[in-house]
Amino acid sequence: xxxxxxxxxxxxxxxxxxxxxxxxxxxxxxxxxxxxxxxxxxxxxxxxxxxxxxxxxxxxxxxxxxxxxxxxxxxxxxxxxxxxxxxxxxxxxxxxxxxxxxxxxxxxxxxxxxxxxxxxxxxxxxxxxxxxxxxxxxxxxxxxxxxxxxxxxxxxxxxxxxxxxxxxxxxxxxxxxxxxxxxxxxxxxxxxxxxxxxxxxxxxxxxxxxxxxxxxxxxxxxxxxxxxxxxxxxxxxxxxxxxxxxxxxxxxx
Numbered sequence: 001x002x003x004x005x006x007x008x009x010x011x012x013x014x015x016x017x018x019x020x021x022x023x024x025x026x027x028x029x030x031x032x033x034x035x036x037x038x039x040x041x042x043x044x045x046x047x048x049x050x051x052x053x054x055x056x057x058x059x060x061x062x063x064x065x066x067x068x069x070x071x072x073x074x075x076x077x078x079x080x081x082x083x084x085x086x087x088x089x090x091x092x093x094x095x096x097x098x099x100x101x102x103x104x105x106x107x108x109x110x111x112x113x114x115x116x117x118x119x120x121x122x123x124x125x126x127x128x129x130x131x132x133x134x135x136x137x138x139x140x141x142x143x144x145x146x147x148x149x150x151x152x153x154x155x156x157x158x159x160x161x162x163x164x165x166x167x168x169x170x171x172x173x174x175x176x177x178x179x180x181x182x183x184x185x186x187x188x189x190x191x192x193x194x195x196x197x198x199x200x201x202x203x204x205x206x207x208x209x210x211x212x213x214x215x216x217x218x219x220x221x222x223x224x225x226x227x228x229x230x231x232x233x234x235x236x237x238x239x240x241x242x243x244x245x246x247x248x249x250x251x252x253x
Contacts, residue, residue, distance in 0.1 A: 032119020035071070037230040040079060061111065074117035077109040091162040092150045101200055105146070115141065115174055125157035125172030132171070139171035147173045183218045 041060075048056050057075055065073045078086065090105045097103050114120075115127040123144060132138030140161060147156035147170075160167050183195070195211040196203030235241050 035233060036119055037233050038080060038227070057111070072113055072117040074114040075111040076114060079108075080118055088163055093160060093162070095150050099201070101197055104197070107140075110141070115172075121175040123173050123175050124155065125170070127172050127174075137166065137168055140168050141172040141174050142170055143174050144176040183215055 043053065043056055043060075061073045061075060064070060086108065087104060087106050089103050091103065095102075110128055112128055112130045112133050115122055122141075124147070125141075127141055128138065142156060150156070151159060156170050156173055159170050161170065162168075190210070191207065195215075196207050198208055198212070200208070231242050
């Protein structure tokens with residue numbers, strides 16, 4: 001019975017998801033999908049680390065930035081819609097957590113100009129800069145949902161977040177991505193309670209699996225939109241589709 005219930009709920013969720021994403025090509029996603037090109041690079045495997053790794057990343061950024069037609073270049077540790085997340089427990093002065101999940105956050109380490117590069121929109125404060133990167137504690141940019149949850153009715157900019165003994169100021173608030181909004185809209189039609197995380201103490205396995213499955217589907221579809229538009233942009237700039245040999249070229253020459 002549990003398996004049947006899970007299957008029915010997944011089918012219901014898939015049906016709602018299909019209707020919700022029917023117009024994904026025109027849906028505002030919170031970033032510039034028409035001019036965004038994403039590249040996944042593994043430069044840590046060859047042995048780059050610490051300052052040497054930073055130097056390589058900066059060199060790649062500067063070189064790509066010289067390509068005609070490129071308006072902005074930045075980087076992050078995990079990458080936008082990469083499917084991986086770093087998690088941590090955060091302490092927000094003045095905030096009273098109701099559950100253990102209330103202090104659990106996901107984050108990524110980003111480079112200067114990241115918001116501009118992805119075509120995101122700052123709704124308050126400013127984004128991460130070169131000056132911030134040069135400091136040991138530069139600042140953090142939070143998304144709109146984070147700001148509303150931890151600082152309801154007041155500005156998040158200028159507030160501090162504590163990670164263990166480290167205190168970091170919030171320098172800006174980024175408008176949320178549509179993928180999160182889509183997931184919340186779908187989940188609200190399936191369940192009255194907040195979507196559980198694997199670490200949610202009182203959650204049962206069916207709910208955890210359904211939430212994880214829906215999040216994965218929404219994420220993959222959003223990433224597909226990004227990759228599709230990136231391929232079109234690449235073809236526009238180079239004259240060839242990604243993975244295809246350029247016309248008139250032979251061999252390695």
